Amino acid sequence: MSVFKDAGHLFRFAGLFVLAFLVFLVVRHYVVPKSFGEYGHYRGAAIGEIAAHPIRFAGHDTCEACHADVAEIKNSGKHAHVNCEACHGAQARHAGADDPSTAKPVLPDTTVLCARCHTASAAKPKGFPQVVPADHYAGLPCDTCHKPHSPAMDAGGAK
Amino acid sequence: MNISRRQIMILLPAAAVAWKYVLAGTPEESPNYKMSDHWWSMLIDIPKCIGCGNCVRACQTENDVPDKNFRTWVERYHISDWQMANPLGGMTNPMTDPQVISPDGGKEGFPVATDESGKYFFVPKLCNHCADSPCTQVCPVGATFISPDGVVLVDQTYCLGCAYCVQACPYGCRYIHPVKKVADKCTLCYHRITKGLTTACCEACPTGARQLADLKNPKDPIHEFLKTHSVQVLKPQMATGAKVFYNDLDGAVR
Numbered sequence: 001m002s003v004f005k006d007a008g009h010l011f012r013f014a015g016l017f018v019l020a021f022l023v024f025l026v027v028r029h030y031v032v033p034k035s036f037g038e039y040g041h042y043r044g045a046a047i048g049e050i051a052a053h054p055i056r057f058a059g060h061d062t063c064e065a066c067h068a069d070v071a072e073i074k075n076s077g078k079h080a081h082v083n084c085e086a087c088h089g090a091q092a093r094h095a096g097a098d099d100p101s102t103a104k105p106v107l108p109d110t111t112v113l114c115a116r117c118h119t120a121s122a123a124k125p126k127g128f129p130q131v132v133p134a135d136h137y138a139g140l141p142c143d144t145c146h147k148p149h150s151p152a153m154d155a156g157g158a159k
Numbered sequence: 160m161n162i163s164r165r166q167i168m169i170l171l172p173a174a175a176v177a178w179k180y181v182l183a184g185t186p187e188e189s190p191n192y193k194m195s196d197h198w199w200s201m202l203i204d205i206p207k208c209i210g211c212g213n214c215v216r217a218c219q220t221e222n223d224v225p226d227k228n229f230r231t232w233v234e235r236y237h238i239s240d241w242q243m244a245n246p247l248g249g250m251t252n253p254m255t256d257p258q259v260i261s262p263d264g265g266k267e268g269f270p271v272a273t274d275e276s277g278k279y280f281f282v283p284k285l286c287n288h289c290a291d292s293p294c295t296q297v298c299p300v301g302a303t304f305i306s307p308d309g310v311v312l313v314d315q316t317y318c319l320g321c322a323y324c325v326q327a328c329p330y331g332c333r334y335i336h337p338v339k340k341v342a343d344k345c346t347l348c349y350h351r352i353t354k355g356l357t358t359a360c361c362e363a364c365p366t367g368a369r370q371l372a373d374l375k376n377p378k379d380p381i382h383e384f385l386k387t388h389s390v391q392v393l394k395p396q397m398a399t400g401a402k403v404f405y406n407d408l409d410g411a412v413r
Contacts, residue, residue, distance in 0.1 A: 033317075036301070039304075039306070039307055040304055040305075041301040041304070042301045042302070042303070042304035042314060042317075043301070043314050043316075043317055046304075046312065046314035046316070046317065047194075047306050047312065047349075049314075049316075050312055050314075050346055050349050050350065051349055051350050051353045051354075052350065053222075053346075053349075053350035054350070055221070055350060055351055055354070055356065056220050056221045056359070057217065057220075057221055057351075057356075057359045057362045057363065059351075059356045059357070059362060060362070079365075081365075081366070081367050082365040082366075083362050083363065083364075083365075085217075085362055085363060086213055086362070086363045086364065086365045087365075089220070090217070090220045090221065090359075116211045116212070116213070116268055117209055117211045117365055119268075119271060120271070121210075121269070121271045121272045122271075122272040122273060122274060122275045122279060123210060123235055123237070123269060123272035123279035123280075123281070124209050124210065124279075125206055125207070125208075125209065128209055128366075
């Protein structure tokens with residue numbers, strides 16, 4: 001006499017359990033991304049996807065590769081530490097084009113551009129050069145007198 | 160060549176392990192970039208910040224940040240003479256709390272300050288890329304994580320948009336993207352730093368107030384700077400392991 005005589009219903013239930021587990025494994029195989037868990041509890045491939053985002057700012061090294069003459073003037077003046085794209089805006093499209101003249105950067109309006117940094121305000125660090133635009137030279141664009149790449153008047157910055 | 164059954168039994172598992180690495184392939188990013196060689200952070204030199212908003216605009220351009228949302232923003236603090244003279248009277252008293260403004264995140268700069276009294280300073284803020292970040296710990300699906308090079312990232316194809324992480328961040332650095340409906344935040348310009356470029360905000364900063372730093376690079380000037388300056392992180396009491404270091408940070412900043 002077998003001990004399993006009246007256990008048929010248990011085997012059927014265990015069989016269902018195993019079947020459900022197999023279904024779970026199959027579904028899990030297809031639902032969980034391949035790279036999940038590669039580095040941790042996340043999809044490892046996401047790192048590469050985020051790194052593949054296109055750049056918009058080319059970086060000053062790229063600018064200086066072609067515009068070395070301008071970079072030399074800038075780097076000898078007061079704006080040495082100001083990167084090209086801080087004023088000229090994002091230029092990866094210009095730098096990355098086969099013919100850069102097809103994506104020519106717009107020349108910034110110095111009346112607006114210079115004022116962004118150099119408008120006098122009690123909130124700015126005291127050592128930073130500041131002017132009240134209306135008193136300094138009302139209405140005229142800054143590049144009437146200053147060379148934006150090397151703006152100091154006593155260092156040959158005057159036009 | 161004769162290979163015994165014993166040798167095959169040893170060689171097969173070894174070949175299987177080797178094949179697994181062949182299948183895994185190389186990472187998708189730049190071939191010269193090794194994640195294990197970097198541990199990214201940022202240095203913010205408060206006395207150098209002039210509040211021009213260049214960083215905020217550059218970030219929006221580089222990363223397509225929707226209007227009214229910010230991956231980085233600038234706050235202007237004004238602490239009155241009275242509060243500076245009575246440091247223990249402040250903080251909880253609305254009369255003496257520092258006045259903080261950040262119009263449109265400082266994107267278009269700040270209104271001219273005419274009140275000469277007291278102390279003013281600008282505080283640029285961004286994701287602190289915490290080493291023990293609360294935001295990655297609360298994600299129920301593993302959509303946000305700290306990359307092996309120390310950058311807190313969001314896998315936007317995996318994110319559900321539940322916004323737990325937005326609530327968990329003690330610095331308010333995350334938002335739900337109004338179009339994609341998923342969490343969005345500063346990636347420390349991961350697509351740039353892996354190509355050897357600096358971040359868009361650092362590239363656009365005219366005064367050098369923001370500097371990208373690699374803590375695993377022994378030649379990075381940050382090591383010298385951290386030793387010789389009074390450098391703090393935001394909310395150190397929360398033990399988040401924040402990696403955005405602020406030089407000369409006023410105690411009023413929260």
